[in-house]
Amino acid sequence: AFQPRVFSGVQPTGNLHLGNYLGAVSRWVPLQDQMPTIFCVVDAHAITAGFPGRAELTNATREVTAAYMAAGIDPKRSIIFNQSQVREHMELAWVFNCVARMGWLNRMTQFKEKAGKNKENASVGLFAYPNLMAADILAYRATHVPVGDDQKQHLELTRDIAAKFNNDFADRIKELGLGVPNPTPSPELPEMLYFPMTEPMIAGPATRIMSLRDGTKKMSKSDASDLSRINLKDDADTISKKIKKAKTDPDALPSEVDGLEGRPEADNLVGIYAALAGSSKAEVLNAYGGQQFSAFKPALSDLAVEKLAPMTQEMRRLMGYPAEIDAVLKDGAEKAAAIAEPVLKDVRQIIGF
Ligand code: ADP
Ligand code: NA
Numbered sequence: 001a002f003q004p005r006v007f008s009g010v011q012p013t014g015n016l017h018l019g020n021y022l023g024a025v026s027r028w029v030p031l032q033d034q035m036p037t038i039f040c041v042v043d044a045h046a047i048t049a050g051f052p053g054r055a056e057l058t059n060a061t062r063e064v065t066a067a068y069m070a071a072g073i074d075p076k077r078s079i080i081f082n083q084s085q086v087r088e089h090m091e092l093a094w095v096f097n098c099v100a101r102m103g104w105l106n107r108m109t110q111f112k113e114k115a116g117k118n119k120e121n122a123s124v125g126l127f128a129y130p131n132l133m134a135a136d137i138l139a140y141r142a143t144h145v146p147v148g149d150d151q152k153q154h155l156e157l158t159r160d161i162a163a164k165f166n167n168d169f170a171d172r173i174k175e176l177g178l179g180v181p182n183p184t185p186s187p188e189l190p191e192m193l194y195f196p197m198t199e200p201m202i203a204g205p206a207t208r209i210m211s212l213r214d215g216t217k218k219m220s221k222s223d224a225s226d227l228s229r230i231n232l233k234d235d236a237d238t239i240s241k242k243i244k245k246a247k248t249d250p251d252a253l254p255s256e257v258d259g260l261e262g263r264p265e266a267d268n269l270v271g272i273y274a275a276l277a278g279s280s281k282a283e284v285l286n287a288y289g290g291q292q293f294s295a296f297k298p299a300l301s302d303l304a305v306e307k308l309a310p311m312t313q314e315m316r317r318l319m320g321y322p323a324e325i326d327a328v329l330k331d332g333a334e335k336a337a338a339i340a341e342p343v344l345k346d347v348r349q350i351i352g353f
Helices: 018-033 054-071 088-099 102-106 109-115 124-138 149-168 170-175 236-245 264-277 281-288 293-319 322-351
Strands: 006-010 037-041 078-082 144-146 199-201
Touching: 006 018, 006 054, 006 124, 018 037, 018 054, 018 144, 018 264, 018 293, 037 054, 037 322, 054 078, 054 293, 054 322, 078 322, 088 124, 088 149, 088 322, 102 124, 102 149, 109 124, 109 149, 124 149, 144 149, 149 170, 149 199, 236 293, 264 281, 264 293, 281 293, 293 322
Parallel strands: 006 037, 006 144, 037 078, 144 199
Antiparallel strands: none
């Protein structure tokens, strides 16, 4: 059977925000007790929109690493490393460039958003980004990938790539004795697989945190307005100010029965509260239904500060020890390479190199 294994990552670009924390990093922490976990700082993805340069990349990579550790990712229980230090990612991405079809990539909505109007001038890397993401995951034959909702389509592509590879090379995989029995047999797949059909883990009240300024846009590092997001580095006053200024509608919070349908800004703030409190939207509505935002927003600020301040403080402390962060990444890269190297050795044999 496939060894259960978690893989996930964050790009070292811009400021880590509440969406990254609630949609991804915070959900990784309890998984450390359930199966082997690998958390990557995906710096090779960070060059798809331009080369930030060594100083900025190094600093941003350390910051994401510090955020992982401050959030509770333990380098003794998880592999923490940055992507560029394990070259198997790049090598497998090339193989997947030759497995994936143009039509599949053409359907990716994130490319359309990120490339904007000037698609002709987007890097080929930005277009092929989902193939590199598939390689990140499958270089470890990872079975579980906890991410936010925006990554759903990319994870479907990862499964499509795994399925096509497993099918196209079924005979070769069998002949070399490298297959693992398919745990969920289906007519679309051979009996023996080389790559697992990775399961996305997208669940909970915070899989898609929206901008505080616009309930139709996701909270993002690349939003021009800093008021649109809560950064993990924001201090208490900044957090309160941003929540106070967050866009809402004029009505009171609904009861659980009335629900949040058609009220995206209220839905978003209630979801943030629920995720921070470790509860559900229904529980939050039970407690705050009927109250005005003028009462709910201060409660949300207090909760956000209570949960984030210790983490921010720990991130700052860790950033005072860059050599220790670098040592964590170096050790992690060695452990990651020890898993990915044999996989690439197999892949070379399977494809005929
Ligand atoms: P960003 O989208 O901010 O540039 P990344 O692409 O590095 O950040 O995403 C890192 C992780 O954070 C992914 O798992 C992604 O799904 C998650 N994530 C990003 N934005 C949000 C959001 N607004 N709500 C929930 N999860 C998010
Ligand atoms: Na993203």
